[in-house]
Amino acid sequence: MPYIKTNDNTHIYYEIFGSGRPLVMLHGWTFSGRFFHRNIPEIAKHAQVIAVDLRGHGKSDKPDHGYRIPRLAADLRDVLAALNIEDATVLGWSIGCPIIWSYLELFGTERLRSAIFVQQTPRQYFSSEWKHGHAACYDQAGLAETIQKLTFDPKMFDIGNLEACCASTLLDDEKTMLLAEMALSPDYARAAMMADHTVHDWRDLLPHVTLPSMMMVAEKDQVLVPAGPTWVAENMPNCEEVRFTESSHMIFIDETEKFNETVIGFLKK
Numbered sequence: 001m002p003y004i005k006t007n008d009n010t011h012i013y014y015e016i017f018g019s020g021r022p023l024v025m026l027h028g029w030t031f032s033g034r035f036f037h038r039n040i041p042e043i044a045k046h047a048q049v050i051a052v053d054l055r056g057h058g059k060s061d062k063p064d065h066g067y068r069i070p071r072l073a074a075d076l077r078d079v080l081a082a083l084n085i086e087d088a089t090v091l092g093w094s095i096g097c098p099i100i101w102s103y104l105e106l107f108g109t110e111r112l113r114s115a116i117f118v119q120q121t122p123r124q125y126f127s128s129e130w131k132h133g134h135a136a137c138y139d140q141a142g143l144a145e146t147i148q149k150l151t152f153d154p155k156m157f158d159i160g161n162l163e164a165c166c167a168s169t170l171l172d173d174e175k176t177m178l179l180a181e182m183a184l185s186p187d188y189a190r191a192a193m194m195a196d197h198t199v200h201d202w203r204d205l206l207p208h209v210t211l212p213s214m215m216m217v218a219e220k221d222q223v224l225v226p227a228g229p230t231w232v233a234e235n236m237p238n239c240e241e242v243r244f245t246e247s248s249h250m251i252f253i254d255e256t257e258k259f260n261e262t263v264i265g266f267l268k269k
Contacts, residue, residue, distance in 0.1 A: 018044030121228025
C-alpha cells in the first residue's frame with residue numbers, strides 16, 4: 001500500500017489517480033479519503049488527484065500523539081515533499097481547511113499553487129462578537145458533550161454525524177461503506193483532534209493570505225452555518241466564493257456534478 005512516513009515516524013496513506021496538475025484532497029474530521037469517491041474519477045480526467053487519509057483516520061497510522069492542527073499541517077508538508085510536488089492545489093473540506101491555513105501560517109506558500117476550501121468557519125466557538133460558530137460544539141461545554149457522545153457510543157455517533165452532514169439521501173451500499181470508513185478512526189484520535197481544532201481562531205491570519213483560493217459555501221448546512229465560510233471568502237484576498245444551494249456539509253455528495261465541475265474549472269484557470 002502507498003504510504004509516506006512523516007518526520008515523527010507516522011505512516012500516512014494516500015492514493016493517486018490520473019495525471020496532470022496535482023490536486024491534494026484532505027477530508028474532514030472522522031472521515032477518510034474515500035468520502036471523495038463520487039468526485040475522484042471525474043476530476044482525475046483533468047488532474048493528478050492525491051487523496052490523503054489524515055493521521056488517525058482511514059488506512060493511516062493511529063498513533064497516541066500528534067492530533068494538533070499544526071502537526072497535521074506538517075504531515076501535509078511531509079506528503080508534498082515525499083511525492084516531490086512543487087505546485088499543488090490543495091483542497092480541504094471541513095477540518096481540512098484549518099490544516100491548510102496552519103500550513104500557510106507555518107510554511108507560507110511552499111509547494112502550493114492554489115487552494116480550495118469547502119465549508120468551514122474560521123472560528124468554531126461563539127463569542128460576544130462572533131455568532132457564526134459550530135451549532136453544537138461552540139464552547140468548552142459543547143466540546144465536552146461531543147467527546148462524551150463519540151466515546152460512549154461511537155457507532156451511533158457516526159450514524160448521526162453522517163446524517164447531519166448530508167442534505168440528500170445516501171444509497172444503502174454507499175452509507176455502509178462510509179460508516180465503515182468512519183469506524184476506522186479511534187475515539188482517542190477524534191477527541192484529541194477536535195479538542196485542538198475547536199479552540200483556534202483563524203480570523204487574524206486569513207486577511208494576510210494572498211494564495212489564489214476558492215471557498216465553497218453550503219447553504220443548507222445546519223452545523224456550520226453559511227455565514228462562517230462566507231466570512232472567509234470576503235476577508236481572504238484572492239478568494240472567490242461559490243455557493244451551493246442544495247448542499248449540507250458534504251457538498252461533494254449533495255451536489256456532486258456541480259462540485260466536480262467547479263473544481264475542474266478552478267484547476268484550469
